[in-house]
Ligand SMILES: Cc1cc2nc3c(=O)[nH]c(=O)nc-3n(C[C@H](O)[C@H](O)[C@H](O)COP(=O)(O)OP(=O)(O)OC[C@H]3O[C@@H](n4cnc5c(N)ncnc54)[C@H](O)[C@@H]3O)c2cc1C
C-alpha cells in the first residue's frame with residue numbers, strides 16, 4: 001500500500017477533555033484510500049525534545065470533504081504540542097501506516113448467522129480512554145456495509161468519555177465508568193450487555209489490561225476478536241525494532257505487521 005507525506009492544515013481544534021483535543025485536518029489534494037485501524041506519523045515542529053514523529057490513530061476520514069480527524073491526548077511534549085495546534089497550522093504527516101481491522105467476511109471463520117445474511121452478524125467495538133479513536137471510522141465502515149455496530153466504551157469518569165455523540169450516530173452505545181458517574185460502574189468487561197446479548201465478533205482498542213480482559217471474554221465465548229496495539233514506536237517503518245510484539249509466528253514489529261492483530265496471533269495469557 002502506498003505511503004504519502006504531506007502538510008495538512010488544521011481546520012478545527014476542539015478541546016473535548018481536560019487533556020484531549022479533537023483535530024480536523026484538511027488536505028488540498030485527494031485523500032487516498034485509508035482503512036479503519038491504520039495510523040499516521042506526525043512531525044512535531046518547534047519541539048526540540050520531540051525528535052521523532054508521533055503515531056496517532058486515524059479517528060475518521062471524510063474523503064469528500066478532504067478531512068482527516070484525530071484525537072490527541074496530551075501526555076508528553078509531543079502530544080501536548082500537537083494538541084495545542086491552532087487553526088491554520090500545518091502538520092507534516094506520513095499516512096496511511098500499518099494494517100487495518102478485518103471485516104467479518106475476510107476472516108477464516110466468518111460468523112454463522114441463522115438469519116442468512118452475514119451483515120445480520122453483530123459486531124461489538126470496545127474502547128477505553130483515547131483508545132476509542134480508531135473505533136469511530138471502523139463503526140462507520142461497518143454501518144455502511146449494513147452491520148449494526150454496538151459500542152461498549154469505558155472511562156474513569158463521565159468527563160473522560162470521548163466522542164459519545166459521534167458514536168451514537170452509528171449504533172447502540174453502552175458505557176462503564178470506574179466511579180459510576182455514567183453507565184454501569186466498573187470495567188467494560190463487567191457490563192451486563194455482555195451477558196444479555198450475543199455478539200459475533202469483537203474489535204478493541206485501549207489500555208492493555210482492558211484489551212487482555214476483552215480478549216479473554218472473546219476466547220471464552222468463542223468469538224473472533226481483533227485488538228489494536230499501541231506499543232511505543234519510534235521510526236514507524238520497521239527499522240528500529242522498538243515496537244516489537246511477541247506473536248505465535250515470532251517477534252514482529254507492530255508498526256508494520258500491526259497495529260491490528262487477531263487475538264489468536266498473540267501470546268497473551270488469555
Ligand atoms: C499505533 C498507535 C496509535 C496511537 N493512537 C493514538 C491516538 O489516536 N491518540 C493519542 O493521543 N495517542 C495515540 N497513541 C499514543 C501516542 O503515540 C503517544 O502518546 C505519543 O507518542 C507520546 O508522545 P509524547 O511526545 O507526547 O510523549 P513522550 O514524552 O514520548 O512520552 C510521555 C509518556 O508517555 C509514554 N508513552 C509514549 N508512547 C506511548 C504509547 N504508545 N503508549 C503508552 N504510553 C506511551 C512514555 O513512556 C512516557 O511515559 C498511539 C500510539 C500508537 C503506537
Ligand code: FES
Pocket residue numbers: 232233234235236237238239240241242243244253254255256
Ligand atoms: S517503530 Fe521502529 S520498528 Fe516499529
